Amino acid sequence: MRLINRYVLGFLVMGLVACNDDYLERYPLAELAPENYFNNATELENYTNAFYNELPDALAIHYNAPNQADDEARSTVADEIQGTRITPASGGGWDWSELRRINFYLENSHKCTDEAARLRYDGVARFFRAYFYFDKIVRFGDVPWYDSVLEIDDEGLAKARDSRNFVFDKMLEDIDFAIANCPIEKSGQLITKWTALALKSRMCLFEGTYRKYHELGNWESVLDNCITASEELMDAGVYSIYKSDPNTAYQELFIAEDAITSEMILARQYSIAIPLVHSANFYILSASYGRPGVEKSLIDSYLMADGSRFTDNPSYKTMQFYEETQNRDPRLAQTVRTPGYKRIGENKTSVPDFATCVTGYQYVKYVLAPNFDTGNSTNDMPIFRYAEVLLNFAEAKAERETLTQADIDKSIKLIRDRVAMPNLDMAAANGMPDTYLAAQYPNVSTGANKGVILEIRRERRIEMIKEGLRYRDLLRWKEGERLEKPFYGMYFPGTGEYDLDHDGVIDLVIYEGTKPTTVPGRQYQKLGELVLENGASGGRIINNPSILKSWNEAKDYLYPIPTQDLLLNPNLVQNPGWDNSGI
Structure with missing residues (x-):
């Protein structure tokens, strides 16, 4: 069955099995009594279909601001980046309803006498329990571990938080069970052995590096x-x-109507026929959805096409758009509009639109033809893909100091081969670590693998941009202070007329005072509304210069527990640094 149909069926199943989202609420036995259900493979499949609704959708990938972290600037700044999060009264991610549904299934699936089916769907359920708890430990650190359905008078509801080490060990048990019992048949829409391996790769890289850089042992x-x-x-x-x-x-990977399953291990599926669509085009290209633009430090991180460092050029900071985009890693032109860009379905070239992009570096990743601009995009959204697994492998080995050039050849090289980029040379990277990257990631140790760790982080940032991983990467590397830095855009030497793509036609006018007489086809940006570092003397675009960014190293790597939950369970202890004054 297509995953898109599983989502639809999942909503129907959830309507049968639960009357609300409270973890303490019993399922209405008149609607779904365990003794009358879970008897065959079809019933197990139908129940576990509902778990797929917990996977991220296109809205999470595109519009959840913290996911993009320092990769993307917008017209607004997320609370996580401003440092304005507060302890909520309720919610805030401290929700256990989905866990109850999973545990309810696992307590009742034994009623099915088809052992092969039971093991298969138990594997799916335990995948989702590991997935559920992965989100919880990333968000809160220590959390209570529950592997049974608790009733309203159960003492377990008042337990203290278990250590993240204990919880993670339990997650490993779940994901290993899923690896052993989920189907080996490849599917871009269903949980398989390969999806479970990809989740294990992701969650172990996160937890291992989090413990390392946060000195947790x-x-x-x-x-x-x-x-x-x-x-x-x-x-x-x-x-x-x-x-x-x-x-x-x-670029083809992210505009495909159907996920390219040679690489996509799991994808969220969309179709106009259901209808189940998303708004990637609208989000990226409208003036009312944040005007997202890629941040300049990421643009500067792309290598030259010959593998040399762009930032080794002494004039890189003052290069204008046309010059800085020439002879770069081909992924740059497949991620943002560069000179000569032609949109899908059009023959004319298009320059960046400053009315819909705050940095000038406008996404083309995920962007379809103009007929999808009204919020009806149908390209599938990646959840796990093979390139991430290769990056996880290389990074974990580098951090363990067991990485070899042969390991790079079977991981990083394969990713770079896609775009005909030279391979990463481990000895050269370690022999002369990139000072530009070292300034971005000051917490990387000065060990023998410093240079190659920095290069793997470069590769990860470029390859995985806008796939929902960057914020968590900064958390695990203990580099949250990067979010305090200004978010920059293109460099301009001052006011004047600009031919962005060097085709002989003026595309942009930056002016002071009264707006010049308009010429069709030109964009006009008033200095002050478009803010340059040095005003009329030029510089990089600064986004949201009046909004203070703040990162508290003592508390901001975790979220607070809601005050109502602290009142309900006095054995819960708030995360360090968070205010409990609402109690």
């Missing part, structure tokens, strides 16, 4: 689990890096 074996899971998936030969023309292959 016991990180080595967790990274070893990441390496083992990644390598098992790699050695299976089920997935590969999608390749076609190096100048289009990367």
